[in-house]
Amino acid sequence: MKIKSFAKINLGLEILGKRADHYHDILTLFQSIDFWDDLEFRPVGGRDIVLEGNDPSIPWDESNLIFRAARMLQEASGVSRGVRIRVHKRIPGGKGLGGGSGNAAASLYALNRLWDLGFSRPRLQKIGKDLGSDVPYFLRGGLCLGRERGDRLTDLAELPPSWCVLALPDFPISTPEIYGKFSSSLTSEGKDSKIMRFLKTKNFGLLENRLEQTIFRSYPQLVRFKSFFQDHSAELSLVSGTGSAVFGLFSEREKAFRAKAELEGSVNAVLAKTLSRRSYWARLRAGASPSW
Numbered sequence: 001m002k003i004k005s006f007a008k009i010n011l012g013l014e015i016l017g018k019r020a021d022h023y024h025d026i027l028t029l030f031q032s033i034d035f036w037d038d039l040e041f042r043p044v045g046g047r048d049i050v051l052e053g054n055d056p057s058i059p060w061d062e063s064n065l066i067f068r069a070a071r072m073l074q075e076a077s078g079v080s081r082g083v084r085i086r087v088h089k090r091i092p093g094g095k096g097l098g099g100g101s102g103n104a105a106a107s108l109y110a111l112n113r114l115w116d117l118g119f120s121r122p123r124l125q126k127i128g129k130d131l132g133s134d135v136p137y138f139l140r141g142g143l144c145l146g147r148e149r150g151d152r153l154t155d156l157a158e159l160p161p162s163w164c165v166l167a168l169p170d171f172p173i174s175t176p177e178i179y180g181k182f183s184s185s186l187t188s189e190g191k192d193s194k195i196m197r198f199l200k201t202k203n204f205g206l207l208e209n210r211l212e213q214t215i216f217r218s219y220p221q222l223v224r225f226k227s228f229f230q231d232h233s234a235e236l237s238l239v240s241g242t243g244s245a246v247f248g249l250f251s252e253r254e255k256a257f258r259a260k261a262e263l264e265g266s267v268n269a270v271l272a273k274t275l276s277r278r279s280y281w282a283r284l285r286a287g288a289s290p291s292w
Helices: 065-077 101-114 122-128 135-139 175-181 194-201 212-218 218-232 253-265 275-285
Strands: 002-018 022-044 049-053 084-090 141-148 153-157 163-169 236-239 247-250 270-271
Touching: 002 135, 002 194, 002 236, 002 247, 002 275, 022 101, 022 194, 022 275, 049 065, 065 084, 065 101, 065 122, 084 101, 084 218, 084 253, 122 135, 153 275, 163 218, 163 253, 175 253, 212 218, 212 236, 218 236, 218 247, 218 253, 247 253, 253 270
Parallel strands: 049 084
Antiparallel strands: 002 022, 022 084, 022 141, 022 270, 141 153, 163 247, 163 270, 236 247
16 A cells, blocks of 8 residues: 655744643644655564665654554554555655654554554544644644644635745754743733634734744744745745744745745755645545555
């Protein structure tokens, strides 16, 4: 079985306050884009989980979220089947695009089918929540509002399709590092939510990533990409999540193509399109077919 694991961007991110479990309550807008990794699943004898990938910077061992997702699904179902998983990575890690979380969610979905478990999507999301706060989103797709740790999700009416240009610097950023440096004075708690205002007005100018100031202090070289996209008439430009990817969102294909062309040579640049929930699942399911 082969399946695509799509990336996401955060169209807005507000930090509401610190939780008792040391995480933060957030409000965010998740949006799927058609930039993906390829995962292939083949049955093997016994209960072995064999994980292989093309990116040498990623540990393909028991610490990997894909391995952990497969093992948790075995334990939750009691199934005595094994699997060999091969991953062709395109989505780089440490960029705020949810590559690892998306891989875990795609693995839960694919193995549920491969092993004929019949688990509902809400049950898979519950398992995914224990793997990471972004994992449940990738079992929804499209445009979603994320609350609490980002794992309490509300499906939203889709926005018109847009073109997304990603600037992908050659360094990762650690999420715990950024939240560790984040100042409580920058929280949105008790303030009027710009995300909620955006959902009423669809004015992209309202949206912001409240982590950007913290990120830019530690990685000032990212400021130039945000400025670049703004100078090229992007509807919105933000660091995605905790970065290091910076995106520009364009309503016009030609503007997006020009921006990508001008970025090439100075940074790895990717052009993608936003995916509605319907398109997300149509493309995901289209790949979930036997490949042996």
